[in-house]
Amino acid sequence: MTCLAGVIGDPIAQSRSPRLHGHWLRRYEIDGHYVPLHVTRDMLSQTLETLPKLGFQGLNVTIPHKEAVFRLANDVTERAREVEAANTLTFRDGRILADNTDGIGFIANLRQQAPVWQVNAPALVLGAGGAARGIIAALLNEGVPRVTIVNRTAARAETLADLFDRRVRTMPWEMASPALADHGLLVNTTSLGMTGQPPLVLDLAALHADTTVSDIVYTPLMTPLLKDAQDRGATVVEGLGMLLHQAVPGFTEWFGVVPDVDDELRAAVLA
Numbered sequence: 121m122t123c124l125a126g127v128i129g130d131p132i133a134q135s136r137s138p139r140l141h142g143h144w145l146r147r148y149e150i151d152g153h154y155v156p157l158h159v160t161r162d163m164l165s166q167t168l169e170t171l172p173k174l175g176f177q178g179l180n181v182t183i184p185h186k187e188a189v190f191r192l193a194n195d196v197t198e199r200a201r202e203v204e205a206a207n208t209l210t211f212r213d214g215r216i217l218a219d220n221t222d223g224i225g226f227i228a229n230l231r232q233q234a235p236v237w238q239v240n241a242p243a244l245v246l247g248a249g250g251a252a253r254g255i256i257a258a259l260l261n262e263g264v265p266r267v268t269i270v271n272r273t274a275a276r277a278e279t280l281a282d283l284f285d286r287r288v289r290t291m292p293w294e295m296a297s298p299a300l301a302d303h304g305l306l307v308n309t310t311s312l313g314m315t316g317q318p319p320l321v322l323d324l325a326a327l328h329a330d331t332t333v334s335d336i337v338y339t340p341l342m343t344p345l346l347k348d349a350q351d352r353g354a355t356v357v358e359g360l361g362m363l364l365h366q367a368v369p370g371f372t373e374w375f376g377v378v379p380d381v382d383d384e385l386r387a388a389v390l391a
């Protein structure tokens with residue numbers, strides 16, 4: 121039987137997920153389709169009722185539905201509960217299971233691109249939005265001893281710090297540059313530096329060469345932040361890999377194959 125899955129969002133045209141899953145479907149010669157679906161907020165609950173009846177095995181979920189699908193699901197994984205949002209749904213026996221794979225996607229990408237990364241070093245996270253939430257949860261689960269959040273809106277950083285344990289603290293943006301000296305990992309989870317967005321202004325003079333710098337922005341692939349860090353000898357981790365790795369659990373559930381994240385996939389997604 122043909123397997124069906126897709127991605128829902130509003131807007132949806134920008135999503136790379138159809139290319140990504142489409143590549144895997146062809147590569148593993150699977151009888152299946154993965155489709156982008158433009159779903160507005162008012163259509164969301166009806167869509168979740170209808171798609172399983174049409175034979176869909178599951179969905180990826182993007183802006184603005186990640187929190188709403190978490191609330192509409194029948195069952196949620198621990199890692200979705202931690203961040204109160206979901207990006208992967210599986211339909212089974214009339215129930216909806218919600219998972220959040222952003223955090224493990226981030227970690228898998230980090231481990232693949234920066235084998236030198238040491239989990240026992242403190243991490244500095246720029247941003248306090250949905251992406252930061254998933255990444256901080258995953259870093260703490262991995263065993264990072266301390267996470268410092270730096271955000272334009274201090275109150276949002278405080279809210280996030282309260283959500284986690286005492287291993288998370290906040291810091292004003294002005295203190296981020298000198299604090300780099302005490303951190304083994306710097307992660308940009310904001311949209312700063314993305315094509316069409318304002319630049320990310322951060323002086324990297326205090327960065328050690330053994331620091332790992334990671335960006336979730338992947339347009340451009342090599343962001344100005346990563347370029348600056350690389351020029352200073354740091355290990356850099358581009359953001360496209362997180363997108364690729366977060367897709368693995370869904371594809372495995374729906375299509376029954378554990379897919380590879382490799383250069384061929386990168387090329388297919390960027391084409």
Ligand code: ATR
Nearest residue numbers: 247248249250251252271272273276309310311318
């Ligand atoms: P996401 O779910 O992708 O994380 P989000 O929840 O809208 O998206 O969060 C975006 C993050 O980028 C926030 O940390 C935001 O800072 P604020 O909390 O102060 O809004 C940050 N961000 C976006 N544009 C920014 C800008 N021009 N300057 C500084 N920070 C910015």
